[in-house]
Amino acid sequence: AQSVTQLDSQVPVFEEAPVELRCNYSSSVSVYLFWYVQYPNQGLQLLLKYLSGSTLVESINGFEAEFNKSQTSFHLRKPSVHISDTAEYFCAVSVRGGSEKLVFGKGTKLTVNP
């Protein structure tokens, strides 16, 4: 079975500071990796995903994540955050060629302060 660990439940930062949200996963088989963002009382929006190829993936709003197979990590980073980045961020995995079910971490609440 797969599992996802998001080590930080809350991350407060100041505007324009860099941020890293950590995600580690456990799986005996190859996986796809995802980061989703959730704003209050809304569903999830895909931020970025790693399926294959380059281990560094980027989103359109400045976030990036790097797949590190040896460390089984997929940390999310942004060099300079905005107030509007305040949200809950979920890391998720699914098994390659498997049932397509997503297994989520518990989420990290990112709060960007002025």
Place this chain on the structure above:
Amino acid sequence: GAVVSQHPSRVICKSGTSVKIECRSLDFQATTMFWYRQFPKQSLMLMATSNEGSKATYEQGVEKDKFLINHASLTLSTLTVTSAHPEDSSFYICSARGGGPYGYTFGSGTRLTVV
């Protein structure tokens, strides 16, 4: 891009009544949809996988008779919470498989409050 519409966004019902939540893929066909439940400040827990034209596959511990799932067409899946009780109060989110390679598109969620 791919859009999934989920209705209602909020519902309050009396204990013992049933509530139906709809999940529609608006601009793509979704042979597979997923239903999740999210408790306050917690992650999403997969309840069931809904396949068009066949019975849903429920996760361990989820009561099939309480959470009825119907996926009658390629664009619509419904979740009916039967004989709702206060402990069923939660945020329910659907997701549709589609909208690009290994794409999952999520609905905006339904806040269910049972009083």
